Amino acid sequence: MNLPRIVIAGLSGGSGKTLVSLGVVRALARAGLAVKPCKKGPDYIDAWWLALAAGHPTTNLDPYFLGADMLRSLFWTQCGLAGGQGQPAGQSSGGARVQDAPCGFSLLSRPGPFDMAVIEGNRGLFDGRDLSGSCSTAELARILGAPVVVVMDCTKMTRTAAAIVSGLRHFEQGVRIAGVILNRTAGPRHRTVLRETIEHYTDVPVLGVLPKLTDNPIPERHMGLVSGMEHEECVAGLDRVADIMADHVDLHRLREVAASAPAQRQPIADLWSLLPGADHTAPAPSAQRDVEPQAVHHARPRIGYVHDAALWFYYEENLLALRHAGADLVRLSLLDDALWPDLDGLYLGGGFPETLAARLAANRPALDRLRGLSDAGLPIYAECGGFMVLGRSIVMDGTEHPMANIFPVRTVFHPKPQGLGYVDATAVRDNPFHPVGAPFRGHEFHYSRCVPCDTPTAEGTAEPDCASSGPATLPVCALLLTAQSGHVTGMGEGRDGLLHNNTLAAYTHIFAPAVPHWAPAMVRAARGFRSGRPA
Template identity: 55%
Template sequence: MSNRPRLVLAGLSGGAGKTIVTLGVCRALARRGLTVRPFKKGPDYIDASWLGLAAGREASNLDPFLLPADLVRGLFFEKSAGCDISVIEGNRGLFDGKDLSGSFSTAELARLLCAPVVLVLDATKMTRTAAAIVAGCAAFESGLSLAGVICNRTAGERHRSILRRSIEEYTGIPVLGMLPKMPENPIPERHMGLLSNREYDRQEPILDTLADCVADCVDLDRLLHLAGTAPDMEQPDALSITDWAAPSIPPDDRHAPAGRPRIGVVRDAALWFYYPENLEALTRAGADISLVSLLSPDPWPELDGLYLGGGFPETMARALADNLDVRDRVRGFSRAGMPIYAECGGFMYLCRELRVAGETFPMAGVFPLTTTLCPRPQGLGYSRALVRRENPFHPVGFELAGHEFHYSRCLACLACLDGPPAPPPGPESFCLEMKRGAGMLHGLDGLLSDATFAAYTHIHALGTPHWAGNFVAAARAFRARREKARP
């Protein structure tokens, strides 16, 4: 058995202020000199990035849809080792899941981890009704420990007094904090939630301001005590990431040279959505990782594979288009048969063009498609996709559990900036059949060109146990072919 102090901060809905509260709690506890490990429930890159910055330690995502339950526990157990407290931010409302029964909700995650829950309640224009809401949440599902409440956006001392007395008298659940209304959102938002910390140059002052507010308005000592009441955890039977990185598709060349292939990972202001476990899985499967940029003029090392994650290529469209050398380099890699894996924003970069606000920008040109930004989401939420075609990364017949969140959609190149249009890819070019989710076109996703695979679907390496091993095996085989072809 092992002690793992932990708690879940949850809300009644999206927009309740739980991210702001969680950031303030993580930074305030870290400033006390505590080792704080942040986690984010659900498929989210932006909040997780902010949480890591606030706590001073990288955040991991925990989600019972993306990962089997034993691996959720295993990942939490591995990442929380040696920490004074683990703070898990929920997503959406406490009981909101993918269906009527609330499958894969924050409440389900809290039960899975035996973690006490603190409800962040938006108390705007509310007094005694808050007690009814808290009582309802406490009784709604069995096995949930609703152990505290933090009231957010309170109006004044009289308001706070009535809220506290009502909640504690009618429910018996302690109120651990009362945060005032903030004159403005300290972190601006846009279509995918909070503005990313990579696009905002005042991260540290903002996080310290939130920590000051939380330190003044939340009883952090009681919060720490509450986290310490979580029961000790048995080491899960789930195996570590190391055991989930073996290839399931034999490499093309069994005579690949010894040593570790080098996989480039694009991390810059355009593309930076990666689960840390995906990069860890590649490393543990035998690859060396080199961070590269689509925006910088700096040279790249010799690579055997390339991983382009999601992000916001639309915010850097002109800079991406202007870096012709890198566009040509990536297209050349693809035509040479280098294994390339791209998710969402990475797929947008690999298309021929990107259209943003009436302007059209040339991209890498691997796929004969244009992506265009739309005012509403074109794909949103959990997804499931059946692998229908052979490819270097996923075995045929496997059903991927993933997620998509994109405002772009793809079109055939009817008129192109840099040459005649090419025929759009037919159904035979797609590796994934969407069982849930939108995908690219006609219910399909996962375009394949040579050894370049691109999809709107994001995956988590622990829920896709073959992916890292297959990627590394393909990179090793590519390096062998390249070495053999050299004089």
């Protein structure tokens, strides 16, 4: 079993690997190749842009969440080459392409076929969680048997670049540095010196030499790249980056490097059949798309997921896991006045609700609908931005925006991250989604802080009065978090997950293949609600 594949890595964050990855994927897709984009996770925004560039959803690959065997199974499953599901490139698999869906988001009913996979790394190539570099981009490359192309920021550097490449080449066994792309070069002489020294002192080919760009075609914000849903010129920006790559990167040699990736043993089954709770009576893949709001599939519970410009952080694998556990999915929005169908469950992902807080607050019928569904016992699972919408209000720049008021907390935004990193979580209260005592892994990244509504506010503002000695009691939480990297707080002091009836809302994001109990539990809860029995 084989598929041409490369890892595009950097020396550090900000080296230009994301821009190169987007441009390469877009250029290859424009040339007619079916490119499978992957991202060394966790990541939503870069993954969204990669999907838009390729025309196919991005698969997140993270050695922290999954062991080597499961990572390989996930990769080959999502490439359409596990469990005998592979097809020759060029044949249709019935999956929707990203550009066919509003906001550029879609799920493939069956992945593939693909001509090539491009895997964007994370931070520096060898940067991991510990001294041995565990969970690094290099480790992922070893697991997948993928050659690595390194993007180097060559600002004010010449011969030293060769020393760096030589060091990369010999630093870690099992990682094949198959090429470099030199970024931010100053001019023709600078480029010539860089290329000649690297190719003289090392056996690593220079696959491209990029000039300094006067501006970034893809804008950035505090969490990385700006969402294309906010950026009207996103497609034009991607095409501009693709033009730059086509002019300055040898795409033919890049494809040759990808084709040199060794064959790997085919997993005996696709990932979804290996996870507990899979519904083996599910419809054929061609039918596994979002159902129309008015459609009825009596045998399968209907779970809605809000996907709009406010909430759109969803791992494709989370939605696929719900489908494979037996649910039909319905895409919904909190930003319009469209009626919702009868639901058996609801999933609210993360996003940037703070950027549309005034608009969300103005749509009182939608927020009241959320409160009514929660009060009625509908199973609702909310992550980060979704949790913020379920609180009493969002406070942004001193202005308070009323939300659904399911939980007696406000989420107050700060200039710096209030929670960032991987977590190990354990459920400590009964809930429909996570068994008590069952550990699972997740991550968080948020600039807001959860503030109980009994916290006093400073005079003339909605901001909490930090100098006040008044009481501030956080509601009892369902989850306990242990920080594995970064600065992790949850809702405070390592606690996370507020409960109301069958609604669980937390800052923690999960990745369904790493939390195999989650999707079957949510579908069971939805079936219970549908039948009128307690979930």
